[in-house]
Amino acid sequence: MSALKTIGIVGAGQMGCGIAHVSAAAGYKVHIYDLSQDRIESGLATINGNLAKQVTNGKMTEEERKTALSLITGSANLNDLAPSDLVIEAATEEEAVKRKIYAQVCPVLKPEALLATNTSSLSITRLASATDRPEHFMGIHFMNPVPVMKLVELVRGIATDEKTFSTAKAFVASLEKTVTVAEDFPAFIVNRILLPMINEAIYTLYEGVGTVDAIDTAMKLGANHPMGPLQLADFIGLDTCLSIMQVLHDGLADSKYRPCPLLVKYVEAGWLGRKSGRGFYDYRGEVPVPTR
Numbered sequence: 282m283s284a285l286k287t288i289g290i291v292g293a294g295q296m297g298c299g300i301a302h303v304s305a306a307a308g309y310k311v312h313i314y315d316l317s318q319d320r321i322e323s324g325l326a327t328i329n330g331n332l333a334k335q336v337t338n339g340k341m342t343e344e345e346r347k348t349a350l351s352l353i354t355g356s357a358n359l360n361d362l363a364p365s366d367l368v369i370e371a372a373t374e375e376e377a378v379k380r381k382i383y384a385q386v387c388p389v390l391k392p393e394a395l396l397a398t399n400t401s402s403l404s405i406t407r408l409a410s411a412t413d414r415p416e417h418f419m420g421i422h423f424m425n426p427v428p429v430m431k432l433v434e435l436v437r438g439i440a441t442d443e444k445t446f447s448t449a450k451a452f453v454a455s456l457e458k459t460v461t462v463a464e465d466f467p468a469f470i471v472n473r474i475l476l477p478m479i480n481e482a483i484y485t486l487y488e489g490v491g492t493v494d495a496i497d498t499a500m501k502l503g504a505n506h507p508m509g510p511l512q513l514a515d516f517i518g519l520d521t522c523l524s525i526m527q528v529l530h531d532g533l534a535d536s537k538y539r540p541c542p543l544l545v546k547y548v549e550a551g552w553l554g555r556k557s558g559r560g561f562y563d564y565r566g567e568v569p570v571p572t573r
């Protein structure tokens with residue numbers, strides 16, 4: 282365990298639930314906040330299901346599952362984040378949304394509490410400027426699915442102090458994950474490399490070079506990727522993929538990062554991938570069916 286005891290999480294989506302899961306499994310008290318009680322309930326149900334899966338897979342005992350679950354609470358009341366030693370914001374990848382959250386959350390927190398963002402791409406320095414504690418703010422970027430993926434990128438903003446960084450590092454180590462340190466440039470390391478590859482796969486589909494199945498099979502068997510790029514895009518969430526490409530395009534001002542129009546179209550249709558039931562695959566039946 283690190284010096285932290287209570288972890289607050291903003292956003293009960295795929296990432297917030299994953300971070301809550303691994304934090305509770307490591308013995309931290311966790312409180313999740315989201316906009317509605319419905320989202321909290323569905324998040325807690327997801328965590329419950331994922332913890333149960335780990336028992337089935339022999340990764341944790343039934344006793345450990347029960348203990349982890351008992352450490353997690355959730356509510357749609359922001360004030361319940363007040364006891365947190367560290368709040369990790371894992372809300373929708375939109376700068377305006379995150380800024381609004383910091384404006385509401387900061388006044389509720391203890392002055393010494395740390396605030397971190399799980400953003401995949403946005404500037405940590407710019408987000409920090411929307412808080413009352415830039416020196417206590419940084420990026421702690423978990424990978425999806427959090428209980429499975431070993432890596433966490435740590436990103437300092439210009440003002441992040443050493444104690445904040447070392448506390449975050451100890452926290453990540455206590456979750457038995459490996460840290461990699463990235464500088465504060467658009468999309469950091471993993472997504473700077475991964476998202477242009479996914480965007481290129483979508484262009485390959487858009488230009489008719491191959492079908493969804495052909496592209497994913499090609500990359501799985503031809504490049505030894507465990508998942509095809511379109512399957513991975515659906516898994517990440519197409520809205521998140523588009524936001525990251527927009528951040529790369531705006532932040533690096535290079536046309537090689539322009540988001541594929543087909544990605545834009547899918548997001549406009551509300552076809553966001555697994556989380557909405559349809560993306561490059563349709564997940565509403567027994568097995569995923571390519572949508573192109």
Ligand code: NAD
Pocket residue numbers: 291292293294295296297314315316320370371372373374375378381382399400401402422423424425516517518521556
């Ligand atoms: P998601 O769409 O599954 O969940 C986002 C959650 O944020 C939703 O439950 C939504 O209700 C909540 N939210 C939105 N506005 C809010 C507000 N004002 N207050 C409280 N909650 C609010 O998204 P996700 O995939 O969990 O992504 C969350 C963050 O994690 C993003 O910054 C994303 O870039 C980052 N991330 C995503 C992945 C991935 O693979 N999906 C990987 C690493 C990091």
